[in-house]
Amino acid sequence: MDGTDDYVLDEQVGFLMRRANQRHLAIFARSIPDLTPTQFAALARLCELERVSQNALGRATAMDAATIKGVVDRLRARGLVEVTPDEVDQRRVVLAPSEAGRALFRSLQARAASITAETLAPLSDGERETFLSLLRRLV
Amino acid sequence: MDGTDDYVLDEQVGFLMRRANQRHLAIFARSIPDLTPTQFAALARLCELERVSQNALGRATAMDAATIKGVVDRLRARGLVEVTPDEVDQRRVVLAPSEAGRALFRSLQARAASITAETLAPLSDGERETFLSLLRRLV
DNA sequence: CCGCGATTGTTGGTATACAAGCGGATTTTG
DNA sequence: CAAAATCCGCTTGTATACCAACAATCGCGG
Numbered sequence: 001m002d003g004t005d006d007y008v009l010d011e012q013v014g015f016l017m018r019r020a021n022q023r024h025l026a027i028f029a030r031s032i033p034d035l036t037p038t039q040f041a042a043l044a045r046l047c048e049l050e051r052v053s054q055n056a057l058g059r060a061t062a063m064d065a066a067t068i069k070g071v072v073d074r075l076r077a078r079g080l081v082e083v084t085p086d087e088v089d090q091r092r093v094v095l096a097p098s099e100a101g102r103a104l105f106r107s108l109q110a111r112a113a114s115i116t117a118e119t120l121a122p123l124s125d126g127e128r129e130t131f132l133s134l135l136r137r138l139v
Numbered sequence: 140m141d142g143t144d145d146y147v148l149d150e151q152v153g154f155l156m157r158r159a160n161q162r163h164l165a166i167f168a169r170s171i172p173d174l175t176p177t178q179f180a181a182l183a184r185l186c187e188l189e190r191v192s193q194n195a196l197g198r199a200t201a202m203d204a205a206t207i208k209g210v211v212d213r214l215r216a217r218g219l220v221e222v223t224p225d226e227v228d229q230r231r232v233v234l235a236p237s238e239a240g241r242a243l244f245r246s247l248q249a250r251a252a253s254i255t256a257e258t259l260a261p262l263s264d265g266e267r268e269t270f271l272s273l274l275r276r277l278v
Numbered sequence: 279c280c281g282c283g284a285t286t287g288t289t290g291g292t293a294t295a296c297a298a299g300c301g302g303a304t305t306t307t308g
Numbered sequence: 309c310a311a312a313a314t315c316c317g318c319t320t321g322t323a324t325a326c327c328a329a330c331a332a333t334c335g336c337g338g
Contacts, residue, residue: 007183007248007251007252009180009183009184009187009200011255011271012251012254012255013163013255013258013259013270013271013274014160014163014164014167014176014254014255014258015176015180015201016271016274016275016278017156017159017160017163017274018160018176018201019201019278020156020274020277020278021153021156021157021160022201022278022295022296023277023278024152024153024156024277025153025295025296026296028153029296036323036324037153037154037157037324038323038324038325039323041148041154044146044148045148048148053286053287054286054287055285055286055287061148062154062157062158062161063324063325064324064325064326064327065286065287065288066287066288066289066290066325066326066327067323067324067325067326069287069288069289070323070324070325071323071324074322074323089285089286089333089334090286090332090333090334091285091286091287091332091333091334092285092286092287092333093286093287109146112146112151113146115151115153116150116151116152116153119152119153119277120152120277122276122277123273123276123277127273130269130273131152131270131273131274131277132150132152132155134262134266134269134270134273135152135155135156135159135270136155137261137262138159138162138163138258138259138261138262138270139155139158139159139161139162161325161326164325164326165326168326175293175294176294177293177294177295178293192316192317193316193317194315194316194317202294202295203294203295203296203297204316204317204318205295205296205297205317205318205319205320206293206294206295206296208317208318208319209293209294209295210293210294213292213293228303228304228315228316229302229303229304229316230302230303230304230315230316230317231303231315231316231317232316232317
């Protein structure tokens with residue numbers, strides 16, 4: 001039992017992912033101060049899907065129903081998302097990006113791409129590919 | 140300008156990290172329901188450092204001063220951490236794991252290690268090494 | 279057509295997380 | 309030694325994030 005039980009926090013994948021995520025979040029906030037990563041993800045998906053229900057958007061962006069509600073509320077409050085009741089299913093609301101939402105997304109697209117680049121900047125091109133493909137298998 | 144502006148959310152490192160983290164958090168919560176990953180990290184560091192101030196523990200676990208306060212409060216409420224005022228520096232409080240805290244950490248250590256293993260289970264041994272070493276460079 | 283399970287959106291509660299700002303203590307510096 | 313800078317812990321406010329519970333609605337089987 002000499003070395004089997006040493007638990008080194010700094011080598012745990014969860015701790016490393018948390019810290020890597022912190023660094024990425026800081027890069028994002030510096031580059032796009034107006035929108036959080038979550039809000040941007042929701043807006044991006046909405047621009048891609050055009051018309052979806054709230055929960056469906058949540059599933060498409062890996063967010064809980066309770067979480068997506070708050071995100072959509074904040075996007076709505078800023079006029080980036082429009083909400084209309086679904087005509088057939090009375091439980092649903094249909095979300096769509098407003099013209100302002102679409103314009104904002106377009107204007108931020110390039111910056112968003114550069115955020116990914118900056119996050120991965122410590123790695124070489126090949127390492128980036130490797131990292132992303134391994135990461136994709138851990139979702 | 141045909142393909143330069145397609146922003147694919149699912150390929151962004153932030154989105155992938157968020158989802159990989161979600162999966163890891165779910166594994167953690169299933170395996171150690173009593174403690175959050177953050178609380179466990181703080182407890183682990185505390186067992187390693189024995190006696191630290193609150194903010195110092197926060198820095199050692201990559202937590203904001205406001206964040207570590209809440210974490211320590213909850214650990215204290217469960218009797219896992221003991222607090223004494225620092226004798227020299229009157230601003231500081233000195234944290235130390237209680238006997239119960241040390242015992243809990245010891246009893247969870249193996250499970251914590253298996254959480255890392257389960258999180259990385261989709262990868263082969265070599266891929267795990269690669270992933271961790273790349274991830275370590277992104278913190 | 280009736281009932282029952284599933285889905286939709288909502289709410290409340292808990293737990294990170296960070297920014298900003300506070301008063302107080304300590305250390306550095308001029 | 310006094311002023312400035314720094315550090316300490318705290319609080320407030322905002323934003324994820326998830327769970328659990330809820331009413332309203334929908335769809336399907338009988």
